[in-house]
Every structure is written in structure tokens, then in C-alpha cells.
Amino acid sequence: MPVLVFIDQSEGQVKKASLEALTYGAKLAEQLGTHAEGVLLGKVTEDPSLLGKYGVKKIHHVDHDELTHLDSQVYTKVIAEVATSMGAKLIIFSNNADGKTIAPRLSVKLKAALVTGAIALPETGDGFMVRKNVFSGKAFANISLKTDIKIIALNPNAYKIVSGEGTAEVVSFAAQIESPKVKVTQTDKITGSVPLSEAERVVSAGRGLKGPENWGMIEELAEELNAALACSRPVADTNWRPHHEHVGQTGLAIAPNLYIAIGISGAIQHLAGVNRSKVIVVINKDAEAPFFKAADYGIVGDAFEIVPKLTAAIKNKKANG
Amino acid sequence: MKILVCISKTPDTTAKIAFTDNNTKFATAGVQWIINPYDEWYALIRAIEIKEKDSSASITLVNVGGVDAEPIIRKALALGGDEAIRISHDPQESYDTAVQISAIAKDGGFDLILTGRETIDYLGSSVGGMLSEMLDLPYVAMATKLELTGKTATVTREIEGGVEICEVELPVVISCQKGMAEARIPNMRGIMAARTKPLKVVEPIAVEAMTSTLSFELPPPKAGVKLVDADNVEELVRLLHDEAKVI
Known part of the structure; x- marks a missing residue:
């Protein structure tokens, strides 16, 4: 009974979060002595068979104009049909915006237990247990899934993409497609930058920067690191920076490999959005800033002096190895 | 307009x-309870804003919880809800919560059903989606944003x-997050x-659980911050490259 992975695309591009889900699904299939297949809805620009390098053997492609944008009712019906036709007992989503929209519906439709925000492969020796983040990343919970069919939504950046050799067999799946009730009229993408939720490195700044005019050096550091930009809540609330850059309890929760916090004191609500980062660097002139307690590396000092020096040092390191 | x-x-x-009881229960001693911020600041306040523009609108609040949830329900009423329903039950999973709410929503004739993006404790982000499937709604x-x-x-x-x-005809289920509305505090009149x-x-209806929480764990404590001198940013770059291997 194969594992089924939902492959999420936007404007014809398969999302990075889905490559993580594919790798995870393939690994889980191996653990259970079966194989993984994918379900892809809508048109994609690249040949889907290439996704085989992430470990999936077969891709069910439903190529239909009405599937260009997500409508959770339409998507849920199609995915349920694919899952039922192949007898999938395990369905993997990324716990991104689309996964969060579809997986709960599918859970009801297929009477399948759902765990969202998984951070590791399940333990399947005795029962079926998945570990997830709870309390804004301040703790983990071990959840037992008790139904025959199970759904896991994997947190973005929680599982490393592994690619190897191999192509997937692409089969076109004929499904009855209803007209979507949710009609997308406009898509606005911030071009030219790494999406914050998918970024492996993030440079973030707070009120310590004193004003929006001082963000130039932050942008330069981010560019040098190929990092996404983020900010603290007061900075977004005062419109120094756009709301979509706000990370924290009420903003975006992120889990990059590297999070550099500049001029952010580290209030508990901010930490809730970034505490899943693998490495945290804090630059703050106040040695007593609570953020230092949650940091791996820190510099106590004036950001206006340190940040340009840091950018130069990274540039230098890249040039000289 | 019924919300x-x-x-x-x-x-x-x-x-x-x-956590207590061998890491199986959240330790509630000394904990202050609030309305889940996503439910309050975004879902509820947006509903109130809609009502302020359309006086025919009414806001019903629904909570699945014990009598200890009543203070937060009263606060939501003080902010601007018109009436509240408490389903007297301690839900163990999102599915359980969704089943209970769907029983209320099914015959309620609601045009708009709003939830928060997720609760800040169990981070399920599931109730809205499950509810919409149970009610066969978009x-x-x-x-x-919602207009x-x-x-x-x-x-x-x-x-x-x-x-x-996107555009969608009512009725619809929407989960809300930052941007929807600005936080408010209740006034004395409210x-x-x-x-x-x-x-x-x-009273709740009986639900067969699909999941159970076996245990909780706290992350291992951080090893402690390694401080680098402000005059030696090269050392930070070296550590990030050689030790942390993130650049």
C-alpha cells in the first residue's frame, strides 16, 4: 500500500516545500517496505517525471485548467479519488498554506487521522506515532494516529531534501473536475526575493535600527548571504517594513538554518516565531537583551558598526575561501 | 448576515x-488563559467591524470547552459578540472540536464562519478546514483581508x-490571521x-477520536550563547562557516 504525496505547485512551479514532502514520503515508504507515489494537480512547466529523483516511483497528474489555483473542495475530491484508487494508507502534505487548507478537509472525507506540523519521520515499530511542534515551537507532542488511513502534514524546513537518480512514471489521472467556488482573481508575488517561509537563511531586524531609512545595510547583508528579510512586530506595526516580513507569535513562524537578529530584544512572542531556527545569531547593543539566552552566537555592540563589517567579512570569506 | x-x-x-503526569498533561498551575489571539484579534474583531457597517449582522460565538472557558467567552461578548454557545466538552483533538462545532453550525444558517489561523497551543490549523468539509462549504x-x-x-x-x-459566494468558512483587523480592548459599556x-x-455529541496525544517533550536547553567580540566579526564568520556550517 503505497504512500501518496501531494505535490503543490504555484504558477507551474513545484514548491520547495513539496520537494521536502516528496523526500519525506519516499523515506517513510522505505521504512514501511513500500513505495511512494505523487499526485500533481494543474499544469507545470517542467517535466513531472523528473520529480522521480526525490524517490517517488509514479506521479498521478491531473492536468486541468480548473486546477490552476487552489479550491480546497475541488482539490480534496480529486486527491481523495486518487488516494482511493491506489489504496493509499498514508498521505503526505507540506504544512504550508495549501497543505493547511486541503489536509483537514481530506482528513474528514477519508476518515483519516491527521497530524499537522510534523517534524520527523513517524515511529512505526509499535503503533504509529508522529512528533510535532506545539506551544509555538516551545515544546513537542507525540501524537498517535489510530485510523486505517493516515495523513501527515510536514512542517516546511523540517526535513532535508535529498535527490538522487531516477525518473517517475507519469500517468494522467482522469477525474471529474467541478467548477471551483473559490475564484482567484489576482496573484501578487514579491519578485526577486526568497520567500520567507522557504528561506534557509534569514536576516531580521527590529526597533534597534531606529528607522526604516537604515534598512540598506540589512538588505546588503541579506543579499550577501542570499537570505530573506524579516522583522519584529513593532517594526511591521509602525510600517517601517511590510507586514509579510513580520516573524513571531502573530506573524510568520519560520525554521531557517540560520537566523540573524539585529536590534531585536527577543520578547517571548518574537521567539515563538523563530525558536525552531537551527542556528540563531544575535547582534544587540544591550548585553542583557533576553534574545542572547536563546542564541547560539552573539555580538554585543552597535549594529550600525557591526553589520557593515559583517557583510564585508562574509564577502571576503567568499572571495578567499 | 449571520456570523x-x-x-x-x-x-x-x-x-x-x-508538563505534569509523566509529561502527558500541560501544567496549568498559575497559567493565565486568554482567547486564542488569532480567534480574537483577527476573526472576532473583523466580525465586529463587519457588524459596525451592517447593523443587520449578528455575531454568535461558539466555544468547545468547560465552565473554565466562560471568562474568555464573556470577554468576547464584551468585545462585541451578540450571543455565545458553549459546548460543554474538553476536546482532545481538532477533529473532536470540529464535529462539535459542525453540529451547531449545520442548522444555524450562518453566512460566514470565522476561525483563527491556528491555536497557539496545539498549532493544529485544522478546525476550519474540517468544519468546511463537514458542512460542504468552501x-x-x-x-x-476580508471584504x-x-x-x-x-x-x-x-x-x-x-x-x-479570491472571490467566493457566501456561505464560506475562513481562517483569519494578521492583517484582518487591528486588536481592540473591550470598553466598560461592552x-x-x-x-x-x-x-x-x-451538551457535546459522542466522537470516536482519530488521534491521541501520548506525551509532550520540552526541547533540550540551548548550550548557551557563544559571544564574539564586536571588533572581531571575522571570528563570527569563521564560526558560522566551520562550526555551525550554515554559511
Whole structure:
């Protein structure tokens, strides 16, 4: 009974979060002595068979104009049909915006237990247990899934993409497609930058920067690191920076490999959005800033002096190895 | 216009996270309880804003919880809910919560059902989606804006690296997040009025659980910050490259 992975695309591009889900699904299939297949809805620009390098053997492609944008009712019906036709007992989503929209519906439709925000492969020796983040990343919970069919939504950046050799067999799946009730009229993408939720490195700044005019050096550091930009809540609330850059309890929760916090004191609500980062660097002139307690590396000092020096040092390191 | 707002009780954002009973239960001693911020600041306040423009609108609050949830329900009434229903049950999973709320919503004739994006304790982000499937309604998750024109909702939702704007006919289920509305605090008139607003308690329906929480764990403590001298940023770059291997 194969594992089924939902492959999420936007404007014809398969999302990075889905490559993580594919790798995870393939690994889980191996653990259970079966194989993984994918379900892809809508048109994609690249040949889907290439996704085989992430470990999936077969891709069910439903190529239909009405599937260009997500409508959770339409998507849920199609995915349920694919899952039922192949007898999938395990369905993997990324716990991104689309996964969060579809997986709960599918859970009801297929009477399948759902765990969202998984951070590791399940333990399947005795029962079926998945570990997830709870309390804004301040703790983990071990959840037992008790139904025959199970759904896991994997947190973005929680599982490393592994690619190897191999192509997937692409089969076109004929499904009855209803007209979507949710009609997308406009898509606005911030071009030219790494999406914050998918970024492996993030440079973030707070009120310590004193004003929006001082963000130039932050942008330069981010560019040098190929990092996404983020900010603290007061900075977004005062419109120094756009709301979509706000990370924290009420903003975006992120889990990059590297999070550099500049001029952010580290209030508990901010930490809730970034505490899943693998490495945290804090630059703050106040040695007593609570953020230092949650940091791996820190510099106590004036950001206006340190940040340009840091950018130069990274540039230098890249040039000289 | 009938609006249903689902509210959940969560520990305050600054609450200490600890567990008891062999790490199987959240330690509630000394914890301050609040309305889940996504439910309050975004779902409820947006509903109130809609009502302020359309006096025919009514806001029903629904909570699945014990009698200890009543203070937060009263606060939601003080902010501007018209009536509340508490389903007297301690839900063990999102599915359980969704089944209970769907029983209320099914015959309620609601045009708009709003939830928060997720609760800040169990981070399920599932109740809205499950509810919409149980009610066979369209669902838009993680909405940052909601405007109504007659029976059409224009909703902005967050996607990776951008936003998507969509239109959907009511009734619809929407999960709300930052951008929807600005936080408010209840005023004295609201607090007085809330005391006499109807709060109906109903019995839960039996649900067979699909999941169970076996245990909780706290992350291992951080090893402690390694401080680098402000005059030696090269050392930080070296550590990030050689030791942490992140650049």
C-alpha cells in the first residue's frame, strides 16, 4: 500500500516545500517496505517525471485548467479519488498554506487521522506515532494516529531534501473536475526575493535600527548571504517594513538554518516565531537583551558598526575561501 | 448576515510551558488563559467591524470547552459578540472540536464562519478546514483581508512569497490571521453589556477520536550563547562557516 504525496505547485512551479514532502514520503515508504507515489494537480512547466529523483516511483497528474489555483473542495475530491484508487494508507502534505487548507478537509472525507506540523519521520515499530511542534515551537507532542488511513502534514524546513537518480512514471489521472467556488482573481508575488517561509537563511531586524531609512545595510547583508528579510512586530506595526516580513507569535513562524537578529530584544512572542531556527545569531547593543539566552552566537555592540563589517567579512570569506 | 466566530481558550503568550503526569498533561498551575489571539484579534474583531457597517449582522460565538472557558467567552461578548454557545466538552483533538462545532453550525444558517489561523497551543490549523468539509462549504485558510459586497466575499490569503486574492459566494468558512483587523480592548459599556448577553450551554455529541496525544517533550536547553567580540566579526564568520556550517 503505497504512500501518496501531494505535490503543490504555484504558477507551474513545484514548491520547495513539496520537494521536502516528496523526500519525506519516499523515506517513510522505505521504512514501511513500500513505495511512494505523487499526485500533481494543474499544469507545470517542467517535466513531472523528473520529480522521480526525490524517490517517488509514479506521479498521478491531473492536468486541468480548473486546477490552476487552489479550491480546497475541488482539490480534496480529486486527491481523495486518487488516494482511493491506489489504496493509499498514508498521505503526505507540506504544512504550508495549501497543505493547511486541503489536509483537514481530506482528513474528514477519508476518515483519516491527521497530524499537522510534523517534524520527523513517524515511529512505526509499535503503533504509529508522529512528533510535532506545539506551544509555538516551545515544546513537542507525540501524537498517535489510530485510523486505517493516515495523513501527515510536514512542517516546511523540517526535513532535508535529498535527490538522487531516477525518473517517475507519469500517468494522467482522469477525474471529474467541478467548477471551483473559490475564484482567484489576482496573484501578487514579491519578485526577486526568497520567500520567507522557504528561506534557509534569514536576516531580521527590529526597533534597534531606529528607522526604516537604515534598512540598506540589512538588505546588503541579506543579499550577501542570499537570505530573506524579516522583522519584529513593532517594526511591521509602525510600517517601517511590510507586514509579510513580520516573524513571531502573530506573524510568520519560520525554521531557517540560520537566523540573524539585529536590534531585536527577543520578547517571548518574537521567539515563538523563530525558536525552531537551527542556528540563531544575535547582534544587540544591550548585553542583557533576553534574545542572547536563546542564541547560539552573539555580538554585543552597535549594529550600525557591526553589520557593515559583517557583510564585508562574509564577502571576503567568499572571495578567499 | 449571520456570523459564527469560533473561539478557543489558550494559555497566555508569555505562559511558562511545562508538563505534569509523566509529561502527558500541560501544567496549568498559575497559567493565565486568554482567547486564542488569532480567534480574537483577527476573526472576532473583523466580525465586529463587519457588524459596525451592517447593523443587520449578528455575531454568535461558539466555544468547545468547560465552565473554565466562560471568562474568555464573556470577554468576547464584551468585545462585541451578540450571543455565545458553549459546548460543554474538553476536546482532545481538532477533529473532536470540529464535529462539535459542525453540529451547531449545520442548522444555524450562518453566512460566514470565522476561525483563527491556528491555536497557539496545539498549532493544529485544522478546525476550519474540517468544519468546511463537514458542512460542504468552501474554505479559505490564512486570510489576511476580508471584504463583503452583498453575498460575495473578497478574500486575500497568504501564499508562499505573496498573496492571492479570491472571490467566493457566501456561505464560506475562513481562517483569519494578521492583517484582518487591528486588536481592540473591550470598553466598560461592552463589559457591562456582556454580563447579560445570552450564553447557552449545550451538551457535546459522542466522537470516536482519530488521534491521541501520548506525551509532550520540552526541547533540550540551548548550550548557551557563544559571544564574539564586536571588533572581531571575522571570528563570527569563521564560526558560522566551520562550526555551525550554515554559511
